[in-house]
Amino acid sequence: MIRLFSILLLVGFSSVCVAQSYEIVQEDDGLTVHFDGKLLTRYLTKSGSKPILYPLLGPGGLPMTRQYPMEAAGEHERDDHPHHRSVWFTHGKVNGTDFWLEKDGVGGLIIHEKFEKVTDGDTAQIVSLNRWETPEGKVLCHDRRSITFGHDEGRQYFDYDVTVIAGEEPVTFGDTKEGAFGIRVPGTMKVDAKKGGTLVNDQDEKNKDAWGKKSAWVDYYGPVKDKTVGITIMNHPSSYGYPTHWHVRTYGLFAANPFGIHDFVGKDVKSGDHTIEPGKTMNLRYRVLLHEGTTEDADIAAAFARYEKVKK
Incomplete structure (x- = not known):
């Protein structure tokens, strides 16, 4: 392995300092992110049909x-669902092409072209x-x-900001539940394992009652090995x-999807299709917070209140 900041200097990126907290390392299949010398996650440029983050390690190094x-x-x-790959961003209907499922010769491909920016230190950022x-x-x-790593009251988070x-x-992102920013939680954490796993939104709607609902955030917590930990997705x-x-399931799928209106609400409402005109953009912005304990223990409402004040 080669220290990434050395490579960046060679290929013309801005110089970076020796990591104080985060260190990002270049490897053949992507980037590895360490925090204080311990693995935090890996950015894989290709897994199945898309880039993903895997593994993602939380409190105590737990998956x-x-x-x-x-x-x-x-x-x-x-x-099941081999297209549910750890942490990913895709969508099931883009100008009619399915980028969500992974079917040879049928589904679309999201192909990594380059890293535009990579920095480490007190915070870290990957732009691809x-x-x-x-x-x-x-x-x-x-x-x-743009994936930016940082801390919220001592807890790891990363901001996952996408500009399409x-x-x-x-280009039209179509009305389907199969999207868009997704996470698949560990088997012991999922509600269906019946080991204490719970998902809850900002209206305190839980488990199956949270599916399809609008919410500024959803938290999914439960046991991993001998500790209760959680992962929150917040929407800026x-x-x-x-x-x-939210396309959230008790079997462990956990996805933010602003497009699937007919699946989530019903057919008698306006379509969730969203068209981006030539040369224009669409921004989707999320924060993923890794925490110990339950939603209440972690005071996720207060964590979101801090996040929503961040200027984007």
Whole structure:
């Protein structure tokens, strides 16, 4: 492995300082992020049909996402939904192409083009550029995703900000529940494991009652090994569709989706389709907070109140 900041100097990126807290290392398949010498996550440029974060480690170095399909299924994990890859961003209907499912010759591909910026130190940031291709090789759009790592009252978080950029033709993110910013939690944490796993939104709607609802945040907590830990996705007020609808399932899927209106609300409402005109953009902005204990223990409402004040 080669220290990334050395590589950046060679290829013309801005110089960076020796890491004080975060260190990012270049590897053949992407980037590895360490915090105080310990693995936090890896940015994989290609896993299945898209870039992902895996693994993602939380308090005490515990895994915060399921192992499958990147590795063999872990405790209480099922080898289902191979497109649910740890932490990802895709959508099930983009100009009619399905980027959510992974089907050879049928689904679209999100292809990593380059890292535009990588910095480490007291905070860390990864900025990547990706193109969205149909099975026939037609480029529908690009996205620029910025992942910024930091701390909130001693707890790790990362801001996952995506700008979708239309090309010479309009691009439409269609009305379907299969999207968009997703996480699949560990098997022991999921509600269906019946080990104490719980998902809850900002209206205190829990488990199945939270599916499809609008909320500024959703928290999913439960046991991993011998500790109760949680993972929260927060939606920034400047994000398209705020407050977003949520495609959250008791079997462990956890996704923010502002587009799937007909699935979430019903057919008698306006379509959730959103079209980006040529050369224009759409911004989706989320914070993922890793915490110990329950939603109440972690005071997620207060954590969101701090996040919503961040200027984007």
